[in-house]
Amino acid sequence: MEITLPKTSTVIAALLRADFTTLWRNRRAVVMTLLVPMIIVFSWKAYVAKAGGAFVLSNAITLGLVAIGLMGYPNSIARDREKGVFQRLRVSPLPLWTIMASRLIVQLGLILLLTVLVFISGYQFDHITMSVGGYACTFVAAIVGGAVYLSLGQVIVGLIQNPESVNSTARLVYFAFIMAGMLGQFEEFSGEFKKAVEWTPYGTVKTILASSLEPAKWDNHTNMALLLTLGYIVVFATLGIKWFKWNTK
Amino acid sequence: MNPQQQANILEVDNLNVYYGAFQAVNNVSFNVLQGEIFGLLGPNGAGKTSTLSAVEGLLKQQSGTVTVAGYDTLKKPQYARAAMGVQLQATSFQPELYVGDILELFASIYKVALTKDKLNALLSEINLADAGNKKFGQLSGGQQQRVSLAITTIHDPQLVLLDEPTSGLDPQSRRQLWTRIEAIREKGNGVLLTTHSMEEAEAVCDRISIIDHGRIIATGTPQSLIDKHRNDPEVIAVSRRGRITLEDVFIALTGSAIRS
Numbered sequence: 313m314e315i316t317l318p319k320t321s322t323v324i325a326a327l328l329r330a331d332f333t334t335l336w337r338n339r340r341a342v343v344m345t346l347l348v349p350m351i352i353v354f355s356w357k358a359y360v361a362k363a364g365g366a367f368v369l370s371n372a373i374t375l376g377l378v379a380i381g382l383m384g385y386p387n388s389i390a391r392d393r394e395k396g397v398f399q400r401l402r403v404s405p406l407p408l409w410t411i412m413a414s415r416l417i418v419q420l421g422l423i424l425l426l427t428v429l430v431f432i433s434g435y436q437f438d439h440i441t442m443s444v445g446g447y448a449c450t451f452v453a454a455i456v457g458g459a460v461y462l463s464l465g466q467v468i469v470g471l472i473q474n475p476e477s478v479n480s481t482a483r484l485v486y487f488a489f490i491m492a493g494m495l496g497q498f499e500e501f502s503g504e505f506k507k508a509v510e511w512t513p514y515g516t517v518k519t520i521l522a523s524s525l526e527p528a529k530w531d532n533h534t535n536m537a538l539l540l541t542l543g544y545i546v547v548f549a550t551l552g553i554k555w556f557k558w559n560t561k
Numbered sequence: 562m563n564p565q566q567q568a569n570i571l572e573v574d575n576l577n578v579y580y581g582a583f584q585a586v587n588n589v590s591f592n593v594l595q596g597e598i599f600g601l602l603g604p605n606g607a608g609k610t611s612t613l614s615a616v617e618g619l620l621k622q623q624s625g626t627v628t629v630a631g632y633d634t635l636k637k638p639q640y641a642r643a644a645m646g647v648q649l650q651a652t653s654f655q656p657e658l659y660v661g662d663i664l665e666l667f668a669s670i671y672k673v674a675l676t677k678d679k680l681n682a683l684l685s686e687i688n689l690a691d692a693g694n695k696k697f698g699q700l701s702g703g704q705q706q707r708v709s710l711a712i713t714t715i716h717d718p719q720l721v722l723l724d725e726p727t728s729g730l731d732p733q734s735r736r737q738l739w740t741r742i743e744a745i746r747e748k749g750n751g752v753l754l755t756t757h758s759m760e761e762a763e764a765v766c767d768r769i770s771i772i773d774h775g776r777i778i779a780t781g782t783p784q785s786l787i788d789k790h791r792n793d794p795e796v797i798a799v800s801r802r803g804r805i806t807l808e809d810v811f812i813a814l815t816g817s818a819i820r821s
Contacts, residue, residue, distance in 0.1 A: 315630065315643045318672040326669030330658060337657035395653035403617045404670045405643035559619075 323406045327414035334388075335418055345384060346426055349376035350433040357438055365440030366529075369430055370521035373454055374514060375490065376426040381461020382486045385419050386469040390478035393469075398558045416462060423458040427451055442525050449524035456538075457517035459545045464513065466552025473560045489514050516541045567594035569628075570720045570751035571616065576625035578611050578775075585611040586622070587775035593720065593751040598742060600766035601755045604815050608775040609755040610650065613724050616753070617647050630719045643671070646718035650725050652709050654697050660684070660708055661693035664715065671716035687711050703734030710741055721745050723754040727761060739765050759808040769807075773815045783807050790814070 335342060349372035356368045392398060401411050427450060434440035442450070468485065472478045489512070496509025509515045519537035523530040571593040578586035586608045593599040603609045614620040616627050618638050627634040630644035654663045661680060668675035675683075684690050687707040689700075697705060706726065713721060723742070727735040742765055745752050756762055762769050763783045770780040779786055790796045791805050795813035800806070 315632070315640045316672065317639055317643055318670060322672070323670055326666050330655065330662060330666045333662055334655045334657040392655060395656070396649060396651050397653055397655055399619060399649055400647075400652050400654065401670075402619060403642060403645075403647040403649065404667065405639045406670055407639070 317405055320407060320410065323410050324414060327406075327410060328417060331414050331418045332421070335422070341384070342422065345379045345422075346376065346429055348379060349373060349426060349430050353430060353433045354437045360438045360440060364526075365434060365438065365442070366522045366525040368438065369434050369440060369442075369450075369525055370518050371494070372430045372434075373427055373450070373521050374457065374493070374518045376430065377423060377454065377458045377461050377517065378486060378489050378493075378514065380419060380422055380426065381458060381463075381465045382468070382482045382489070384422070385415070385462055386465035386478050386482050387475070389415065389465075389469045390472070390475040393473075393558065394475045394560055396559070402558060419462055420455060420458065423454050424451065427454045443527070445527050446525045449527050450521060453517075453520045453524035456541060456545070457521060460513050460517055460541055460548065463545050463548035463552055466556065467548050470552045470555030470557075473557070493518065510537075511540060513541070513544050516544070567596060569593070570595050570597075570630055571599075571753060572626075572628040573612070573616065574626045574628075576612065576615055576627065577623050578608075578615050578620055579623050580611075585775050586615065588625070589772065589775070589777050590625075591770050591777060591780060593753050595719070595751055596746055596749045597767045598746050598752040598754065598765050600762045600769040601753065601772060602757075602759070602762055602769055602811060603755075603772040605757075607773045607815070609772055610724060611775075612772065613722055613753070613755055617645070617649075617722060618642055643716075644718060645720040645722055646713035646716065647722045648709050648713040648724065648726055650728075656696060656698050659694050659696055660689070660700070663697060663708070664712065667712045667715055673716050675715075683711060683715075702729050703731065703737075706730060706734065706738060707741075710738065714745060717748070717750070719750055721750060721752045723752065725755055725757065727756070727758065735761070759806065759811055763807050771811060771814055778814055779810075786810050 352372040352375055353368060356371070359368050398411060402408065431447060464485070465482065468482055469478055472481055492509055492512060493514030496506050496515065510519065516537040519534055520541055523534040569592045573592070574590050576586050576589040577584065589608070589612055591599070601609050601612060611620060615622045616629070616634065618634050618641065621635070629641040632641040632644060634641040658666070664680060664683065665675055680693065681690065684693055687710075689704060689707060692700060692704065692708070697708065700708065710726070713723070726742070727738055730738065739761070742752055742754070754766070766783060768780065768782055769786070770777045772778070781789065787805055787807055787810055790810045790813065793813060796805060796809050799812045799817065800809045
């Protein structure tokens with residue numbers, strides 16, 4: 313009997329429908345992820361006048377990206393791997409890459425939603441407005457920045473099999489990034505510490521986001537941050553894919 | 562159907578699977594015919610699931626070939642997987658999805674048009690008419706197995722692979738599942754199942770292979786294996802019921818020691 317394979321677009325559409333449904337039914341967790349950056353925008357009102365709207369918005373978006381990439385993505389992958397969800401899909405005729413592509417597209421959708429919500433809350437709470445070009449550039453920068461944390465999440469889920477350990481490690485890395493990233497910007501800390509934080513994944517993503525919001529301020533420092541960001545993506549994604557196992561046995 | 566006239570739907574030839582230095586499957590060869598239920602029996606760790614995993618494409622064999630419906634699983638993996646339906650030992654789905662969502666997902670993956678009416682008919686067929694809006698995790702073990710088998714056979718595959726399909730089921734659910742497996746055979750499709758249950762092997766399998774330490778040590782119909790080994794001293798020694806059963810033959814061939 314002649315076998316015909318389903319179209320890749322049909323398979324991707326089916327997987328996306330399932331993955332978006334899963335995300336929708338987990339909306340409480342999603343709301344919590346999106347709420348924190350909005351709270352940052354609201355509570356950092358004082359910094360708008362002092363450091364500028366781009367500073368506040370870029371920090372809020374970066375914080376959300378870290379949460380999506382390090383908390384949401386690796387935990388869902390680790391859980392489904394443990395339950396055998398991937399094994400069930402692997403024995404069907406779909407191309408393997410479509411399983412992960414669908415998961416990542418859902419996360420990218422979430423990143424875009426986060427960015428829009430931060431823009432809206434920035435306008436609502438702090439009356440921050442940017443140029444159209446600034447908003448457009450920030451969407452692209454948010455995708456690039458999100459890719460850093462998603463690939464770092466992939467490293468965690470590649471290195472660690474147990475879902476509980478993935479969860480605790482992701483929390484630890486999340487905490488470390490947030491603490492170093494946010495505290496590193498305050499004047500109370502030494503210049504060396506601040507400089508080091510600037511080149512961490514938190515710092516570089518924040519830099520490209522801030523410059524994207526105000527494209528006129530894009531300079532050589534931003535170029536270096538962008539290059540380093542792309543380097544982080546390549547290294548983390550390569551390691552994350554290389555170490556990833558589809559099952560826990 | 563006369564076995565001589567039936568075509569092979571699965572051919573496993575000199576299959577070897579290693580985990581590091583450990584050889585889990587050692588030169589295993591067997592075939593499954595159209596309209597045949599073939600059982601792979603063996604103690605824990607004998608190599609049943611490893612063999613099945615190599616057929617399914619979850620494990621890559623170091624040597625040997627596996628051909629499903631004429632497609633080599635290494636050269637044409639997607640075509641081979643499209644020709645088979647697989648029920649894994651421990652299958653789960655995203656816990657947020659309802660049974661209806663899961664069936665729709667797999668129908669799309671297998672290129673099956675599933676309208677609302679067809680979905681309802683499918684659920685009614687497995688006696689789960691009201692389960693479409695329930696989550697998979699909310700179903701009982703027997704109900705989960707029925708949903709899982711419905712997904713496995715949603716595209717009417719030429720080969721159905723079932724890894725210990727009745728383990729943990731009550732007798733009623735087990736009997737019902739046997740009927741469903743026999744219905745697959747009646748359609749002319751092949752079934753390869755692994756099981757620990759000799760009762761199951763005798764009840765539903767047309768032929769069986771006993772595998773131990775990664776090697777196939779006996780193949781035949783359940784009755785032919787009983788007849789062949791009826792007078793072996795080892796078989797008589799382990800016999801408990803005054804008559805020789807497939808379980809006696811199995812224990813005599815694989816030993817009485819408990820496997821991990």
